[in-house]
Amino acid sequence: MRALTWQGREKVSVEDVPDPRIEQPTDAVVRVTSTAICGSDLHLYGVLGMFLDAGDVLGHEAMGVVEEVGSEAGNLRVGDRVVIPFNIACGHCWMCERGLQTQCETTQVRSQDKGAALFGYTKLYGQVPGGQAQYLRVPQAQYGPVVVPDDGSPDERYLYLSDVLPTAWQAVEYADVPPGGTVVVLGLGPIGQMSARIALHRGASRVVGVDLVPERRAMAERHGVETLDPSAVDDLAAAVRDLTSGRGADSVIDAVGMEAHGSPLAEATQKVVGVLPDAIAAPLTERAASRASTAAPRTPCR
Ligand SMILES: [Zn+2]
Ligand SMILES: [Zn+2]
Known part of the structure; x- marks a missing residue:
């Protein structure tokens, strides 16, 4: 085959x-x-x-x-x-x-x-x-x-x-959005899109999706999600507070992949590790991956 x-x-x-x-x-x-x-x-x-x-x-x-x-x-x-x-x-x-x-x-x-x-x-x-x-x-x-x-x-x-639906469902479960609450979803790739829709489906009153890519924001908006472009605001946290009468979000879901664009530090680290011999790079990379998966136990999708 x-x-x-x-x-x-x-x-x-x-x-x-x-x-x-x-x-x-x-x-x-x-x-x-x-x-x-x-x-x-x-x-x-x-x-x-x-x-x-x-x-x-x-x-x-x-x-x-x-x-x-x-x-x-x-x-x-x-x-x-x-x-x-x-x-x-x-x-x-x-x-x-x-x-x-x-x-x-x-x-x-x-x-x-x-x-x-x-x-x-x-x-x-x-x-x-x-x-x-x-x-x-x-x-x-x-x-x-x-x-x-x-x-x-x-x-x-x-x-x-x-993968996408159960991973996103689990993210919403962990986020524990209170009934009628507001959740911010960072990143509107597949997991972010699905998390945003599931959060609405499960009773969040407001979902604010954050992504640099206009097409992703437009897709989320078609499904009732408010969006923010982080490149268009000086202070993202302040922008969220502005949307929520000064209170901020009740919950936040980080759905930004580790290799996402716009993450220069992660990108540089990966490039450095990527040129090391395997015997040295493997434990370094695994430790970094373990820390990442502690934050999101449901690997691999991020
Ligand atoms: Zn078993
Ligand atoms: Zn996957």
């Missing part, structure tokens, strides 16, 4: 790779019909190369049609239309039973002190081949895949269930 592979720092290419096959009874193989690209893929593209091997298949936001199932793939059937959540969980371990699927004890990568394995996301998360490919092997298929209606609607209606 053809798949998007990582080949080196800032170098990816579509290559012929072996077709995935059932390796465990709990596996399924899915023919991928759509896959999203993620801000987190930029970490792999530019920063986390020391944790990848040339040829690793990228992608963690896929959906498609089940082509083959193992003997213990539960209720999943060949022909099911499915969205594949980015983290791989068993559904029956101590962590999964407590709703902590990102720490699944069946798939967690103990050698790296990490949580559950992820699709297409480095040796730190199991080096599982990803979904930017024609076919995807799905481990723990008895639990992970979300079966969606085969109702003729376009994939985009369901695709964001793999």
